[in-house]
Amino acid sequence: MNTIELKTPYLIFVGEETREGFAKTGLGIVEWRRSLCKGQISLEGGTIDLGLPSMTIKEAAEANVGSLIIGTASIGGNVPEAWMDTLVEALEQGIDIVAGVHNLLKDVPRLREAAAKSGARLVDIRIPPNNIPVSSGKKRTGRRLLTVGTDCAVGKKYTALAIERDMKSNGMNVDFRASGQTGIMIAGKGIPIDSVVTDFVSGAAELLSPNNDADHWDIIEGQGGIIHPGYAAVSMGLLIGSQPDAFVVCHEPTRSSIEGWDDFALPTIQEVIERTTQIGKLTNAAIRCVGVSINTSKLNPAERQNYLDDLSKEIGLPCVDPLKDGTQRIIDQLSSEFDIVK
Amino acid sequence: MNTIELKTPYLIFVGEETREGFAKTGLGIVEWRRSLCKGQISLEGGTIDLGLPSMTIKEAAEANVGSLIIGTASIGGNVPEAWMDTLVEALEQGIDIVAGVHNLLKDVPRLREAAAKSGARLVDIRIPPNNIPVSSGKKRTGRRLLTVGTDCAVGKKYTALAIERDMKSNGMNVDFRASGQTGIMIAGKGIPIDSVVTDFVSGAAELLSPNNDADHWDIIEGQGGIIHPGYAAVSMGLLIGSQPDAFVVCHEPTRSSIEGWDDFALPTIQEVIERTTQIGKLTNAAIRCVGVSINTSKLNPAERQNYLDDLSKEIGLPCVDPLKDGTQRIIDQLSSEFDIVK
Numbered sequence: 001m002n003t004i005e006l007k008t009p010y011l012i013f014v015g016e017e018t019r020e021g022f023a024k025t026g027l028g029i030v031e032w033r034r035s036l037c038k039g040q041i042s043l044e045g046g047t048i049d050l051g052l053p054s055m056t057i058k059e060a061a062e063a064n065v066g067s068l069i070i071g072t073a074s075i076g077g078n079v080p081e082a083w084m085d086t087l088v089e090a091l092e093q094g095i096d097i098v099a100g101v102h103n104l105l106k107d108v109p110r111l112r113e114a115a116a117k118s119g120a121r122l123v124d125i126r127i128p129p130n131n132i133p134v135s136s137g138k139k140r141t142g143r144r145l146l147t148v149g150t151d152c153a154v155g156k157k158y159t160a161l162a163i164e165r166d167m168k169s170n171g172m173n174v175d176f177r178a179s180g181q182t183g184i185m186i187a188g189k190g191i192p193i194d195s196v197v198t199d200f201v202s203g204a205a206e207l208l209s210p211n212n213d214a215d216h217w218d219i220i221e222g223q224g225g226i227i228h229p230g231y232a233a234v235s236m237g238l239l240i241g242s243q244p245d246a247f248v249v250c251h252e253p254t255r256s257s258i259e260g261w262d263d264f265a266l267p268t269i270q271e272v273i274e275r276t277t278q279i280g281k282l283t284n285a286a287i288r289c290v291g292v293s294i295n296t297s298k299l300n301p302a303e304r305q306n307y308l309d310d311l312s313k314e315i316g317l318p319c320v321d322p323l324k325d326g327t328q329r330i331i332d333q334l335s336s337e338f339d340i341v342k
Numbered sequence: 343m344n345t346i347e348l349k350t351p352y353l354i355f356v357g358e359e360t361r362e363g364f365a366k367t368g369l370g371i372v373e374w375r376r377s378l379c380k381g382q383i384s385l386e387g388g389t390i391d392l393g394l395p396s397m398t399i400k401e402a403a404e405a406n407v408g409s410l411i412i413g414t415a416s417i418g419g420n421v422p423e424a425w426m427d428t429l430v431e432a433l434e435q436g437i438d439i440v441a442g443v444h445n446l447l448k449d450v451p452r453l454r455e456a457a458a459k460s461g462a463r464l465v466d467i468r469i470p471p472n473n474i475p476v477s478s479g480k481k482r483t484g485r486r487l488l489t490v491g492t493d494c495a496v497g498k499k500y501t502a503l504a505i506e507r508d509m510k511s512n513g514m515n516v517d518f519r520a521s522g523q524t525g526i527m528i529a530g531k532g533i534p535i536d537s538v539v540t541d542f543v544s545g546a547a548e549l550l551s552p553n554n555d556a557d558h559w560d561i562i563e564g565q566g567g568i569i570h571p572g573y574a575a576v577s578m579g580l581l582i583g584s585q586p587d588a589f590v591v592c593h594e595p596t597r598s599s600i601e602g603w604d605d606f607a608l609p610t611i612q613e614v615i616e617r618t619t620q621i622g623k624l625t626n627a628a629i630r631c632v633g634v635s636i637n638t639s640k641l642n643p644a645e646r647q648n649y650l651d652d653l654s655k656e657i658g659l660p661c662v663d664p665l666k667d668g669t670q671r672i673i674d675q676l677s678s679e680f681d682i683v684k
Contacts, residue, residue, distance in 0.1 A: 137571030137603050194541040201540045201575045229479030229625055233543045233579030240574050261479050264624075275620075282606075283571055 002129050002207045005189045007066025007096050007121075009038045011055060014048040015083055017072040023048045025100070025182050026071025032161050032186045038063045040071075043082060048072070057086060061093035067123070069185055070099035077102025079111070088114045096121040100181035125181045128196045128204060135202035135241045137283055142212030143338065146244035147222040147293070148276050150266050151258050152231065154250040155322070156222040157183050159293040162322035163248070164219045166331055173216045177208050179238060183221045193223050194234045201234065205241025217334075220244065226275050227267040228258060239276065243283040246290040246334055247276055253307060254298045269315060290337055291330035292319040344471050344549045347531045349408025349438050349463075351380040353397060356390040357425055359414040365390045367442070367524050368413025374503050374528045380405045382413075385424060390414070399428060403435035409465070411527055412441035419444025426452055433462045440465040442523035467523045470538045470546060477544035477583045479625055484554030485680065488586035489564040489635070490618050492608050493600050494573065496592040497664070498564040499525050501635040504664035505590070506561045508673055515558045519550050521580060525563045535565050536576045543576065547583025562586065568617050569609040570600060581618065585625040588632040588676055589618055595649060596640045611657060632679055633672035634661040 012026045020027065030037055030050045039055035042048065050071070055063070068090045074080050079087070079101060087097055091114035097105055105111050105122040115122050145163065147156040157180060164176040176183075178190030196204040209218040220242050224231030249272050258264040267275075273289045280287035292315055296304045304321075311319040318329035354368045362369065372379055372392045381397030384390065392413070397405070410432045416422050421429070421443060429439055433456035439447055447453050447464040457464050487505065489498040499522060506518040518525075520532030538546040551560040562584050566573030591614050600606040609617075615631045622629035634657055638646045646663075653661040660671035 134572045137606060194539075196540055197537055198540045198543045198576045198579055199536040199573065202572065227624060229582060230476045230544060231541065232582050232621075232624070233575045234540045236578040237540055237575030240571060264479060278617075279574075282569060282574070 002132060003189050003191050004123065004125060004129060004184055006098055006123065006185070008036045008188055009063075009065055010036050011038055011060040011065045011068045011090075011095070012040045012050055012052060012071040013068050013083075013086070014040060014042050014046055014050065014071050015074070015080070016043045016045040018045070018047045020048065023050070023072045025073070025185060026050050026069070028182050029069065029071065029186050033188075036188065038065050041068075041086065043086065057089045057093055057095070060090070061095060065095055067096040067098045070097070070101065074101060079103070079105065079108050084110055087111060091115050091118050091120045094118050094120050096123055098123040098125060098185065100125045125184055126192055126195050128191055132196060132200040132207065133203045134200060135206050140206070140209070140211045140243065141214060142216040142218065143246075144209050144218045144220060144242055144244045145246040145248065145290070145334065146220045146239065146242045147248050147250055148235065148239070148272060149222060149225050149250040150269060150272050151225050151228065151252065151255060153259060154252045155293055155295045156250045159248055159250050159322050159327070160219045160221045161186065163327045163330065166327045167217060167219070170331060173213060175216070175218055177218045177220045179205075179208060179221045179223050193238050194231070196237075198233060198237070201237030202241035205238045209242060222250070225258070225267070225272070226279065227271060229261050229264050236279065239280050240283055244280060244287055245284060245338065246288060247280070248291045248293050248330060249273055249276070249289060250293045250295070252295045252298070269311070273315070288337065289317060290333045291317050291327075293327070293330070294319055294321050296321040296324065344474060345531050345533050346465065346467060346471060346526055348440055348465065348527065350378045350530055351405070351407055352378050353380055353402040353407045353410045353432075353437070354382045354392055354394060354413040355410050355425075355428070356382060356384050356388055356392065356413050357416070357422070358385045358387040360387070360389045362390065365392070365414045367415070367527060368392050368411070370524050371411065371413065371527050374507075375530075378530065380407050383410075383428065385428065399431045399435055399437070402432070403437060407437055409438040409440045412439070412443065416443060421445070421447065421450050421453070429453060430456045433457050433460055436460050436462050438463040438465055440467060440527065442467045467526055468534055468537050470533055474538060474542040474549065475545045476542060477548050482548070482551070482553045482585065483556060484558040484560065485588075486551050486560045486562060486584055486586045487588040487590065487632070487676065488562045488581065488584045489590050489592055490577065490581070490614060491564060491567050491592040492611060492614050493567050493570065493594065493597060495601060496594045497635055497637045498592045501590055501592050501664050501669070502561045502563045503528065505669045505672065508669045509559060509561070512673060515555060517558070517560055519560045519562045521547075521550060521563045521565050535580050536573070538579075540575060540579070543579030544583035547580045551584060564592070567600070567609070567614070568621065569613060571603050571606050578621065581622050582625055586622060586629055587626060587680065588630060589622070590633045590635050590672060591615055591618070591631060592635045592637070594637045594640070611653070615657070630679065631659060632675045633659050633669075635669070635672070636661055636663050638663040638666065
């Protein structure tokens with residue numbers, strides 16, 4: 001088994017958190033995979049409501065919960081002492097603990113002992129699986145779409161999930177493939193691509209979207225940016241190994257420089273299309289862009305539609321905000337490009 | 343300290359080896375850094391002669407040897423039982439053991455115990471240092487040249503070392519920077535770039551060639567290939583982080599496909615120049631190719647010079663075989679491009 005696989009269903013742990021912004025992971029899982037979530041659990045003082053039934057650990061165990069997912073960010077990246085009794089109780093009940101905290105669960109002695117005793121797992125979602133091979137470059141069956149971006153944090157995960165959802169509504173054969181922590185919790189499986197040793201990063205991307213039915217689409221969550229001073233190697237590895245037939249560029253229109261790298265101008269959408277096509281041709285000669293996904297939340301309503309219309313004209317492809325418009329126009333483009341019979 | 347640093351001088355260990363091809367590491371160290379090598383040590387049956395004085399461990403300790411370098415490849419990547427007494431004796435004498443074996447030195451209990459007792463180190467040269475940051479993209483002082491290639495194993499390390507040697511002969515201020523195992527043993531320091539987690543690979547490349555004098559050149563050993571189905575991400579990370587002012591393309595002219603990836607045609611030298619320039623511009627707008635390094639060992643003497651002359655005309659840059667011609671013509675090109683006063 002070369003991808004992380006989580007046991008479902010989930011109990012989402014939101015601790016003593018009171019700020020929605022720090023519970024994004026939990027909120028994301030509920031938004032995209034409500035059906036995987038049996039319940040939520042808070043500690044004293046916690047006010048986050050994910051809209052799930054509140055459950056004790058005992059109730060979760062009775063409901064056959066497979067994993068307790070840490071759905072909040074803890075300050076400093078450690079497992080706070082106040083969480084410990086609850087997490088240990090879950091492990092004792094045979095429930096896996098899943099987290100993306102910076103300091104590893106398995107380095108906390110109490111958790112490690114409780115897990116060893118019950119056989120439940122501590123799943124540190126930043127640790128890639130072992131034995132990832134170097135990429136082969138061999139063509140795989142099935143179709144693939146990769147979301148890419150002009151920067152980090154421009155909606156690559158959101159766009160991929162929205163495309164999966166809308167393709168499913170169209171009755172298409174499709175799976176979201178997660179390459180980052182929250183994505184893996186949402187999908188229940190995946191590989192944290194940016195944590196893989198560089199020699200093997202394209203090999204990890206190959207494992208992420210294996211052979212599939214001829215009419216099946218993997219919608220692969222992108223990472224980083226192919227024109228990015230920090231993370232271009234991550235994007236390169238994911239692109240080469242994914243062998244995408246199609247890609248969608250994600251963009252935040254009010255950003256002028258790379259976030260966190262102020263000296264670097266944001267690349268244009270057109271530059272990202274050209275660079276992605278050029279590099280992607282190595283493992284898929286027919287790679288093409290099928291649309292652009294814009295996060296318009298910072299545009300005022302008057303300029304929003306004009307911006308999208310102008311951009312569509314300029315790029316010659318559907319430009320949508322998946323949150324507001326859905327992704328049907330991108331799916332229509334994909335269907336016409338690839339002769340998909342719905 | 344964010345690079346591997348080896349203690350010098352060296353004692354080169356060649357075990358029971360009889361085949362020169364399996365002692366390439368030892369031979370390479372002697373070829374490029376004879377002055378770092380105090381002696382060699384074989385076991386019974388070993389016939390490799392590196393041209394160094396034979397020494398016992400005791401003599402090496404008396405000669406203040408800092409590291410015993412495993413200069414051969416062992417079958418299977420394990421430390422053979424027959425080596426153990428010699429390695430333990432070295433550790434007891436306070437001599438570090440340095441190796442690139444696949445299975446780690448520190449996972450061998452006898453070695454670990456002997457090292458712990460004496461304070462000598464077990465240096466597994468495939469393990470990058472801890473705490474490598476994400477790359478900043480910030481411009482560093484000094485100049486940098488990176489060797490790149492149309493494939494793996496086309497002379498990127500050799501070319502970088504030859505350029506360093508020849509620039510030194512010109513009285514220039516220059517250092518070879520090692521990004522792979524044998525290179526690190528030769529240089530006495532460096533980072534195994536392909537073993538770094540992808541998020542940090544460009545950050546590792548930044549550490550590898552830090553700020554330096556305005557007239558100083560780092561000659562950086564390249565890895566992989568920017569148009570390679572297995573290792574493009576390694577090359578991307580190294581290119582972005584190195585911020586090279588200049589690069590040299592290395593090529594083996596009888597190869598038609600990527601070695602080990604037979605379905606992939608070898609990219610042309612011109613394609614590698616264009617792609618490297620395009621991607622490298624992100625962190626160094628003035629990046630340019632200054633020459634081509636050809637391994638002509640498989641060409642017959644009659645065609646060799648014609649091939650190089652034709653290629654020089656086609657590319658418009660010096661094309662040399664460093665083994666036969668040296669690299670002076672590339673250095674002349676570099677000097678004229680960068681107004682270097684010798």
